[in-house]
Amino acid sequence: MDSSISQSTRQEYISRINLVQDYIEKNFDQTFTLEELSDIAGFSKYHFHRIFSSFMNETLYHYITRQKLEKAANYLLHTPHKSITDIAYDLSFSNSAMFARSFKKHYGMSATTYRSMYSNNRKAGAVPPTYNEAVKTNEWRKSEMEMTYNVDVVDVEEMTVMYLRHVGAYSEFGKVFQEMISKLVTSASAKGLVNNFDIKLITIYHDNPNITEENKLRTSVCLVIPTDTNIDDDFGKMTIQSGKYAIGQFEIDNGTQHGDAWKYLYSEWLPQSGYQPDDRSSFEMYMNDPNTHPEKKHFIDIYLPVKPL
Known part of the structure; x- marks a missing residue:
């Protein structure tokens, strides 16, 4: 064949x-x-x-x-x-x-x-994947102080996305992340869905790594598209539920601080917020291409679904 x-x-x-x-x-x-x-x-x-x-x-x-x-x-x-x-x-x-x-x-x-x-x-039980070991110690608190961040609770409308899914350890996901992004953007560009000024790339973490076995963790890399878009067979299509989200806007120096940002949101902001996690999936939205930033900074919005405590 x-x-x-x-x-x-x-x-x-x-x-x-x-x-x-x-x-x-x-x-x-x-x-x-x-x-x-x-x-x-x-x-x-x-x-x-x-x-x-x-x-x-x-x-x-x-x-x-x-x-x-x-x-x-x-x-x-x-x-x-x-x-x-x-x-x-x-x-x-x-x-x-x-x-x-x-x-x-x-x-x-x-x-x-x-x-x-x-x-x-x-408090920390549902923290999504981290890309370094700092979160297992108090080192994240030191690096967290070096991040610029802001958190707002916002009502978010439903979003339709096309996606590719990875099943397995987050360490393996990190190796194919850029390739998955490239495939999404290439396909969307061919359909005229992408321009350099209005592209929303998202990673959804479907499982709790503290509960789900490592080799069964599901991670979806997504690109926001119009609802009526027909997609190629290589990709999936789904909706991200509307509702109230705590959106943490983080400016971090390098990719290894992703975990620090998540840790801050769950362990520091959430317990003092008057909210608790809701039943929807958390996700990251990437707000810039760090390769084009003069200091290689990553601008990341973390969406944590919440409801009143």
């Missing part, structure tokens, strides 16, 4: 699986059926579960259960007044006993023990 055809076919499969992932993530309160998800993917229900398993290295059932349990873990950390029974029903477990068994099997402890053990660390 021609290698270009083979690669195109594989990308089509990946794009369809991404559609299913996006649908699951937006509908955790539902009970999914094989027929429903295979229809979204455009595959026969008799083959879809095998296709999904071969690409994701886990069964469809395991993927859905794992995603819901990871969401439950976030609820346990960030919504301390929400009962475990309510969490179970919000994630469409048929009863609290089934949720309890599933949670203990996955995490090796009960939901009650998990909440008690980790709730003291919940």
